[in-house]
Amino acid sequence: MIENIAIDKVSEGEFGNMREEWNSLLEESVTNEVFLLWEWMYAWWDVFKDGNRELYLLRGKNSMGETIGIAPFYLQKQTSFGNFRRNIIRFCSSLETYPDHLDIITRKEYGHSFPEAVLNYLNRHDRDWDLIRLDGVHEDAMIKKYLASARPGQNGIVMTSIPSARCPYLVMDKTFDGYLKSFSSKKRQTLLRKRKILMNREKALLKTVRSDEELEKHVQELFALHHERAKRKGIKTNFGGENLYRFHSRAIHDLLKKDKVVLACLHMESPPLVSYYCFKHNQKYYYFQAGLSDEGEKKSAGAVLFSLIIEKAFKEGCKEFDFLRGSEEYKFYWTKTYRKDYSLIVRKDNLMNRMTYYFHAMVGRTLPRIQKIYKPALP
The missing domain is CATH 3.40.630.30 (Gcn5-related N-acetyltransferase (GNAT))
Incomplete structure (x- = not known):
């Protein structure tokens, strides 16, 4: 019936x-x-x-x-x-x-x-x-x-x-070390060398927002870095405007309470070299938006921070890392798999x-x- x-x-x-x-x-x-x-x-x-x-x-x-x-x-x-x-x-x-x-x-x-x-x-x-x-x-x-x-x-x-x-995604069915072994030897060594230089030699600091007190400053830096890069590259972006800023500030505020937002950045000085805006839900990480300074781009800070966040997702036992829509080359650096x-x-x-x-x-x-x-x- x-x-x-x-x-x-x-x-x-x-x-x-x-x-x-x-x-x-x-x-x-x-x-x-x-x-x-x-x-x-x-x-x-x-x-x-x-x-x-x-x-x-x-x-x-x-x-x-x-x-x-x-x-x-x-x-x-x-x-x-x-x-x-x-x-x-x-x-x-x-x-x-x-x-x-x-x-x-x-x-x-x-x-x-x-x-x-x-x-x-x-x-x-x-x-x-x-x-x-x-x-x-x-x-x-x-x-x-x-x-x-x-x-x-x-x-x-x-x-x-x-x-x-096309929405690239990474199936996380190994350890992070096991995942890195799927890279070519040259690609793996290059990534690890960049991490070592930035994190050990140049003493970059990884910071993750954990409280409302830190939230407003980080969101401002994210938007500023994003638009700085767009202007530098001569590309248009939809990630802007007063209403969109209000929306993301509110959504992040509400979802941070439920541990469903990851706002991470790499600092040497202020402002940060790179800032990433991610979500986590239902054993998945989602990469949503980023801001990257000119200095951060020269130091490969984007790739380094990506590797640190992906490593964190592996350690937390997530099953997937979703890069969301877009066929940008940097996304397919980490995976060859995508859904539509x-x-x-x-x-x-x-x-x-x-x-x-x-x-x-x-x-x-x-x-x-x-x-x-x-x-x-x-x-």
């Missing part, structure tokens, strides 16, 4: 009081990733909510009234091409903070019935939305598997799945939505070409 699952929409007030219920369910969920924690999701909503966003968080309850699933959505009210308006359902936090491995939250036994109930709810309330755009979706996500099984016209929707990012994240686009299977979808696809392909050809003269 298939259990009936009731879906309701969670209010903002309820969202603010769901910490224990949310995180307890996440611990039992098939997809248990750090960016699905209540602290991350709620901090994002509290900082970035505005008049063009509506919380669309769906909760599933079984016949006994127990919460068995959460779909952490919000509704983005978007206007484009003049007055053309669309309501787009997205994962909370997916735009400004660029998290990886997102999914709905539910236990394995509800891996089919909960996403089915969510989709049925969305079909019944199809006037609320025009498009569903889910970014940063885990390659094994329950929502991806369920939507992939929905054929065109079935449940009234059509799904497109697009690989969006996906963007899922779900549209209602009707003539108007087909026309809208193909129009936006055509504009998306054509506009960049026009912009390359036509460059207006500077005043």
Whole structure:
């Protein structure tokens, strides 16, 4: 017998009081990733909510009234091409903070019935939305598997799945020394020599933030070093702005209490040579962001600090080190293995939505070409 699952929409007030219920369910969920924690999701909503966003968080309850699933959505009210308006359902936090491995939250036994109930709810309330755009979706996500099984016209929707990012990761099934033995002799000796020079000869100090008193200064240094490097390299970065700073300060503050944040830096003087911002959750380390000074780059401080953090993860018995999205060369220095994240686009299977979808696809392909050809003269 298939259990009936009731879906309701969670209010903002309820969202603010769901910490224990949310995180307890996440611990039992098939997809248990750090960016699905209540602290991350709620901090994002509290900082970035505005008049063009509506919380669309769906909760599933079984016949006994127990919460068995959460779909952490919000509704983005978007206007484009003049007055053309669309309501787009997205994962909370997916735009400004660029998290990886997102999914709905539910236990394995509800891996089919909960996403089915969510989709049925969305079909019944199809006037609320025009498009569903889910970014940063885990390659094994329950929502991806369920939507992939929905054929065109079935449940009234059509799904497109697009690989969006490679996420390198290291399986930690050895000791740290055993892992280093997987390197070539030259590569291993070079890394150990850099560590010895910086840590022993030049007396660099490893510092890890452990209290709120140290937090604000470290976050300021992280942002400053990150932007210093971006300017030095002539690259654009999305890791900036007052709201993003407020979000990360708050998320770090909340997650540090649960020992789920690792803020580490190498110092010789002030400011630090390098600063890394990592998470740890569910026997995994996640590398999220970094700042590197010009002097630190010359001294290979980034590679040295990476090696120290990876060694720490081995010693703590972690099973994986996740470098998250990005195919940068320095990530593949440590591993050759990667998984993919996906963007899922779900549209209602009707003539108007087909026309809208193909129009936006055509504009998306054509506009960049026009912009390359036509460059207006500077005043």
